[in-house]
Amino acid sequence: MKSTKAFAPATVANVSCGFDILGFAIDQMGDTVTLSEREKPGLEVLSIKGDGGKLPYESHKNTCSVAIQAMLDELGVNPGIEIRLEKGLPLGSGMGSSAASAVAALVAANELLGNPFQKNDLLPFAIAAEKAACGAGHADNVGPSLLGGFVLIRDYHPLDIIKLPVPDGLHCVLLHPHYELNTSDSRSVLRDQIPLKHATIQSGNVAGLIAGLFQADFQLISRSLRDVIAEPYRAVLIPGFYEVREAIKSAGAMGMGISGSGPTLFALCEGNEKISDIIEAAQQVYRSIGLEVDAYHSAINTRGAYIL
Amino acid sequence: MKSTKAFAPATVANVSCGFDILGFAIDQMGDTVTLSEREKPGLEVLSIKGDGGKLPYESHKNTCSVAIQAMLDELGVNPGIEIRLEKGLPLGSGMGSSAASAVAALVAANELLGNPFQKNDLLPFAIAAEKAACGAGHADNVGPSLLGGFVLIRDYHPLDIIKLPVPDGLHCVLLHPHYELNTSDSRSVLRDQIPLKHATIQSGNVAGLIAGLFQADFQLISRSLRDVIAEPYRAVLIPGFYEVREAIKSAGAMGMGISGSGPTLFALCEGNEKISDIIEAAQQVYRSIGLEVDAYHSAINTRGAYIL
Structure with a gap:
């Protein structure tokens, strides 16, 4: 059975004067999600490391599975997928912990399913997962975690995300x-x-x-x-x-x-x-x-x- | 005696979402100021055309002379200068009428005096004239009238003006x-x-x-x-x-x-x-x-x- 592994970086949202509209991605620190196909349909979180036992395994609560489920619902498919999450950044610290998990899960799932989506098109699923995790569907962590660099969220209705340049150094x-x-x-x-x-x-x-x-x-x-x-x-x-x-x-x-x-x-x-x-x-x-x-x-x- | 003539364009301030911080300059429409040296010290407004008789000739009220006086005060000099203003845009229309007059006067005066200032350095004098004309020392008309293009007024204390690119077409x-x-x-x-x-x-x-x-x-x-x-x-x-x-x-x-x-x-x-x-x-x-x-x-x- 096929298996994929993806990394998504930690992020800084609310970048000073860019309150609520601007975030950027941090190199090196981030979450890693490994997905494996299995015969039995449905999503199952099999392991979570580095969270100190704080994150939920239930697939309707876990950020990774919620994000992947949103994607599967859009595709109208129900494959069997096992999820393994390695947290590489602290929870609840303001560094986009849930966003990194959701984005890594989506990038891995997209690959596992043969890339039915462009990278940008994964954002709405990540926002849905943020909404489930934080109560608010913000994009200023998931945007930069997915796309890298500085990302402007100009609007949500409809979603308008602009990748900005990053000066060398x-x-x-x-x-x-x-x-x-x-x-x-x-x-x-x-x-x-x-x-x-x-x-x-x-x-x-x-x-x-x-x-x-x-x-x-x-x-x-x-x-x-x-x-x-x-x-x-x-x-x-x-x-x-x-x-x-x-x-x-x-x-x-x-x-x-x-x-x-x-x-x-x-x-x-x-x-x-x-x-x-x-x-x-x-x-x-x-x-x-x-x-x-x-x-x-x-x-x-x-x-x-x-x-x- | 020496004489100079300068043109300054009309401008749009409060560019939509750039309320109070962004302006741009319009090609073709604008004010023209002609300055001539004379022996008798002091500024004198000799003619104003195209204003329908609405603008003041008194040098402590006229935008051109107020702007030039601010520059002369900074230099600590008191030459004799005659001012002729030709209005090329309607008064009180929201197209930066007073700004164009002040800027044209300053650019002409700087040339007449042998360019003691860089172009950017004329801005505070133009802002002083705006304050005299409109009661508020805004820079979002004088900035683009002086510098052209789209101009961002990031801050006033201290003045921080950034010239932005203009897309072709x-x-x-x-x-x-x-x-x-x-x-x-x-x-x-x-x-x-x-x-x-x-x-x-x-x-x-x-x-x-x-x-x-x-x-x-x-x-x-x-x-x-x-x-x-x-x-x-x-x-x-x-x-x-x-x-x-x-x-x-x-x-x-x-x-x-x-x-x-x-x-x-x-x-x-x-x-x-x-x-x-x-x-x-x-x-x-x-x-x-x-x-x-x-x-x-x-x-x-x-x-x-x-x-x-």
Whole structure:
């Protein structure tokens, strides 16, 4: 019987001023899904590694099987598929954990079934899985996990996804403090109404960030990494936010933001020379407030998910 | 005695989703300023043509002299300069009339004085003149009038202006109905507070528009020309707004918006083949509601202001 294996990268959503519309993919860190055909019809999750026993095996709850089922429903087929998931990134950290699982499952399933879909066309199934996992069908993690690079979600009705260029030498640092932050708390602190003035400031920065990516203008990207809509409210839920930002910007980071809804923070930097200084500066702040932190760094993944 | 003459183009500010941050320059239409040295120190406006007698001659009120004075103050000099202004665009129409006068005056004055400033460095003086003329120091008319093309005003503190690419074949149509609309009315209908959801929709469209300009993707530009923050409130002040939009989109326009704070409407289109159809469709709507309309069309000016 045939078997396929796919990798999908971790992602940063809500990229600062790109709140709710912009995400990017991280190299190296991600989830791996192995699928095997079997005779008995239906999906079965056979093993999950690296989740500390937290993820469900039931196929109507597991992100991988929910994503694959959405695809099978569209095709109107019901093959037998065994699913094995290896988590390569922490759960609930704001690095697109459920998105990476769903995308890896879909890319593997598409290959297993003889590629009935183009890569882009897998997105609606991944969004359906996100909806099942998180309650909201966001695309700003699944988009970049599938396609790689920076991905703009211009609209959902209909879905309009634009892959943006990644300047050579753009790197990111991820700081994952050992601190639990509930996504619903992070959502609930946001204001339903915001000042018009803040909306135009945000627009200016989003426009600057997009232009900076196209022009490979690191200074412009740096100036534009400013979120006045979500960050000021969410930062208070994240211990050390402003201290970490000041420390890592002094150490050479271009800018910093909250990854997804936190508590992980991301920083962007030009080249990788300053990365150890940036990480050391962040660790020093976290030590001073008594928090453990895992630090990762990587280039921006421009390839997205792929068959192994 | 030396003499210089400069032209500065008309402009469209508040480019749909680029409300308050994005403007572009129009080819052909614009203001011309002629400056002549004289022995007696100080600025004097000697003639104004094409304004129907509406613009002030007093040098502390006239946009040209206010702009030049701001430049002279920065240089700490007080030469004698005579100013002649020829208006080439209608006043108070939302096509950047005061901006074109200020910019043409500054470009001519800079040349007259031996170019003490780079072109970009003239912007703060033009903004000062806008403040004197309109009460608000906006840069989204003076920016594109000076520099040409699409210009992003990312921030004012400090001023951060980014010139964006213009796709080959992008044309615009301007529809100026004979209808008076007070800028302060147009400002007063805006909401101080807006839904967060609208701000993220606007962000997505701004990002799409910027990406579309860089990628020369006319379809993406077209999809992104949607303003949910200002247009819904301002459209009610503009007779026939929605009817004109429907008619010209059916006739092939990529999208439409309010130029500045109106009442002029702008449309963007791919190539110039459909322009006569678009103008005819608009004229038909205006006729049906009993309004005269002046229609202009042009490529996007990519050169900005220049010495004649």
